[in-house]
Amino acid sequence: MADFELPGRYRDLREEALAVAAAVGPFAVEADESSDLHRPTLEALRASGLCDLMVPAAYGGRFERVDPLAVCVVREVFMKASAHLDALFALQGIGGYAVSRAGTPSQCRRWLPKVAAAEALAALALTEPEAGSDLKSITTVLRPGEGGGLVLEGRKSFISNAPVADFFTALVREPAPAGAPGDVYSLVLVPAAAAGVTVSPSPEIIAPHVLGEVRFDGVPLGAEHRLGPPGSGFRHTLATLSVFRATVAGAAVGLMQGALEIAAAHTAERRQFGRPLVRLGPVAALLADSWAEVEAGRLLAYRAAEAARDDPAGSLDYSSLAKLAATEAACRVVDRCVQVMGRWGLVRGSRIEQYYRQARPMRIYEGASEVLRLGIAARLCRDIVGPAEAASPEAAR
Numbered sequence: 001m002a003d004f005e006l007p008g009r010y011r012d013l014r015e016e017a018l019a020v021a022a023a024v025g026p027f028a029v030e031a032d033e034s035s036d037l038h039r040p041t042l043e044a045l046r047a048s049g050l051c052d053l054m055v056p057a058a059y060g061g062r063f064e065r066v067d068p069l070a071v072c073v074v075r076e077v078f079m080k081a082s083a084h085l086d087a088l089f090a091l092q093g094i095g096g097y098a099v100s101r102a103g104t105p106s107q108c109r110r111w112l113p114k115v116a117a118a119e120a121l122a123a124l125a126l127t128e129p130e131a132g133s134d135l136k137s138i139t140t141v142l143r144p145g146e147g148g149g150l151v152l153e154g155r156k157s158f159i160s161n162a163p164v165a166d167f168f169t170a171l172v173r174e175p176a177p178a179g180a181p182g183d184v185y186s187l188v189l190v191p192a193a194a195a196g197v198t199v200s201p202s203p204e205i206i207a208p209h210v211l212g213e214v215r216f217d218g219v220p221l222g223a224e225h226r227l228g229p230p231g232s233g234f235r236h237t238l239a240t241l242s243v244f245r246a247t248v249a250g251a252a253v254g255l256m257q258g259a260l261e262i263a264a265a266h267t268a269e270r271r272q273f274g275r276p277l278v279r280l281g282p283v284a285a286l287l288a289d290s291w292a293e294v295e296a297g298r299l300l301a302y303r304a305a306e307a308a309r310d311d312p313a314g315s316l317d318y319s320s321l322a323k324l325a326a327t328e329a330a331c332r333v334v335d336r337c338v339q340v341m342g343r344w345g346l347v348r349g350s351r352i353e354q355y356y357r358q359a360r361p362m363r364i365y366e367g368a369s370e371v372l373r374l375g376i377a378a379r380l381c382r383d384i385v386g387p388a389e390a391a392s393p394e395a396a397r
Helices: 008-032 039-048 050-054 068-081 083-102 105-116 233-269 281-310 316-346 351-363 369-385
Strands: 122-125 141-144 150-160 167-175 183-191 197-201 211-221
Touching: 008 039, 008 050, 008 068, 008 083, 008 351, 039 050, 039 083, 050 068, 050 083, 050 105, 068 083, 068 233, 068 281, 083 105, 083 122, 083 150, 083 167, 083 183, 083 233, 122 150, 150 167, 150 183, 167 233, 183 211, 183 233, 233 281, 233 316, 233 351, 281 316, 316 351, 316 369
Parallel strands: 122 167, 141 167
Antiparallel strands: 141 150, 150 211, 167 183, 197 211
């Protein structure tokens, strides 16, 4: 990417995504106000075939392996058009990536072609009522069952796609193998239709989203439901975050771009004090600063996504850096856009008002900014002065 231009295959993907964005345009505002699955949006996504970016070619995917830069480019377009569309698309990867990474051939054959076609909706079940950023505090437990099987007990909270998911990739703790002391953290694939799985609504949030609380009450699972060996849960979870955290930055760029275009059009057309708003110095400064942050965020998002494609295990801190920078910038940019639009930026249900509400949660999900800063700073010090005395919270898992 030395010429700062995307290769042709990514430009082609952007065109595909723009066609989907145009198709959902007539009902995007309606979809983004819904906390339930918006069926026309899902159908448009299915028809696009773009969910094939979320699985390897061996199981119905478009490329040999999941390409975070391709996902990032599409999310940028989708988030500008509809947060609901972006979430449906992103969660196919967030929920399904560990299956392609750690699943058995049988698991991959069963689930991944359906993920690629958006026929099976995926969810990643990490957080719990008392465990958010501190995932080592989870209490959902996997214990031995009868006949060599497993039993799952616990609760997961604020899980995206939970009410509509066909399966959950769940992070759990379990006794260490061979009687070793302490617990280890593992991943399991839990079909949503399994006995003992129940889903209830999460509290409504400021940006409507398909969320749910999940209970696992003695869910019987066979050993074949494991994703990777016992104790590998954090390794696969962090790989998922490394790949898809960079794409959150891409989505934040799309949101900024959409808000800035609305604000720029408004300030070019609306006249105050005998001239267009854009001719007033303070307004021009807010727009210029915002454009600079959009372009900077885009370059960092693409660079982080490229790094995650080439080295997922080693690029988590860079993905975190891109996510931190772009989501923090998104809040600043959208706030400026509302400001230059005056009362027109405050109209309930308008696109700019939706962008304003959608920007704020991005600083929290997939790694709150404050937690990301700890890992980023530790990586900076390691790179400059050698190993830090205290590893980052995520690296220590």
